[in-house]
Amino acid sequence: MTFQKLLLGLVPVGMLAALPSTAFAAANLESDDFVGISFWLISMALMAATVFFLWETQSVDGKWKTSLVVSGLVTFIAAVHYFYMRDVWVMTGETPTVYRYIDWLLTVPLLMIEFFLILRAIGHASGGIFWRLLIGTLVMLVPGYLGEAGYMDVTVGFIIGMLGWFYILYEIFAGEAAQMATDNASPAVQSSYNTMRWIVTIGWAIYPLGYVLGYFVYVDDMGQTTAAASEALNIVYNLADVVNKIAFGLLIWYAATSESKAAQPAAA
Numbered sequence: 001m002t003f004q005k006l007l008l009g010l011v012p013v014g015m016l017a018a019l020p021s022t023a024f025a026a027a028n029l030e031s032d033d034f035v036g037i038s039f040w041l042i043s044m045a046l047m048a049a050t051v052f053f054l055w056e057t058q059s060v061d062g063k064w065k066t067s068l069v070v071s072g073l074v075t076f077i078a079a080v081h082y083f084y085m086r087d088v089w090v091m092t093g094e095t096p097t098v099y100r101y102i103d104w105l106l107t108v109p110l111l112m113i114e115f116f117l118i119l120r121a122i123g124h125a126s127g128g129i130f131w132r133l134l135i136g137t138l139v140m141l142v143p144g145y146l147g148e149a150g151y152m153d154v155t156v157g158f159i160i161g162m163l164g165w166f167y168i169l170y171e172i173f174a175g176e177a178a179q180m181a182t183d184n185a186s187p188a189v190q191s192s193y194n195t196m197r198w199i200v201t202i203g204w205a206i207y208p209l210g211y212v213l214g215y216f217v218y219v220d221d222m223g224q225t226t227a228a229a230s231e232a233l234n235i236v237y238n239l240a241d242v243v244n245k246i247a248f249g250l251l252i253w254y255a256a257t258s259e260s261k262a263a264q265p266a267a268a
């Protein structure tokens with residue numbers, strides 16, 4: 001037991017020690033490069049959030065531990081990608097599309113696992129729910145990447161991606177997953193499921209907004225995207241990651257700590 005605790009404590013400490021070695025600044029951050037500054041701030045915030053989520057697994061009930069670990073993995077994977085993305089941006093002023101999508105391809109399915117874990121806490125969540133959410137995720141992200149990277153028409157990629165997102169929304173608001181969550185769930189589980197739904201609706205809507213600004217709004221007379229376009233795209237995607245990775249993890253943590261406290265008998 002104590003050994004296990006020690007081990008759990010060592011993981012965040014080890015990560016903290018190892019992470020700065022990837023924080024190699026390839027070029028100087030200019031004081032007026034606000035997009036670059038946002039990359040920098042968010043990479044540090046993601047690193048701190050990772051340590052926090054992993055550390056806090058020690059003080060929540062069993063069934064919430066996995067959820068917090070998954071939140072920590074999401075912020076950890078994103079932190080490493082932010083170091084790379086910051087370097088690409090600071091050195092070239094270009095959008096780090098490939099790193100962005102590798103990050104999303106790993107972290108969005110992990111967020112889907114969070115959903116599934118919450119549902120499983122309620123009862124017998126079928127594996128089918130998870131696979132459908134995963135397929136929706138791929139239909140949303142792959143065409144988005146093909147569009148942004150120039151392998152597919154940028155409008156077609158956007159439209160198919162939106163359909164994937166709508167399918168996920170359908171599944172969590174009206175599909176089997178929605179039914180499960182409204183049936184016999186405890187108040188804490190029900191409220192975290194609700195929170196997740198709103199994150200996927202409102203929080204995730206920030207991403208297509210970034211895409212629209214980056215490819216459809218800031219274009220010149222020749223139809224070429226401008227410097228303002230890539231600045232807007234990256235600022236908006238960065239903001240979206242703060243909401244959907246850090247704030248989202250904090251909401252899970254809040255639900256976990258309130259329920260764990262409620263479950264404990266009052267101290268004598």
Ligand SMILES: *C/C=C(C)/C=C/C=C(C)/C=C/C1=C(C)CCCC1(C)C
Pocket residue numbers: 104107108111140141143144145157158159160161162165204205207208211241244245
């Ligand atoms: C941690 C990263 C997250 C939660 C990333 C989420 C990404 C999206 C919700 C992306 C959505 C997109 C569309 C709905 C349309 C096509 C363009 C995308 C890929 C930006």
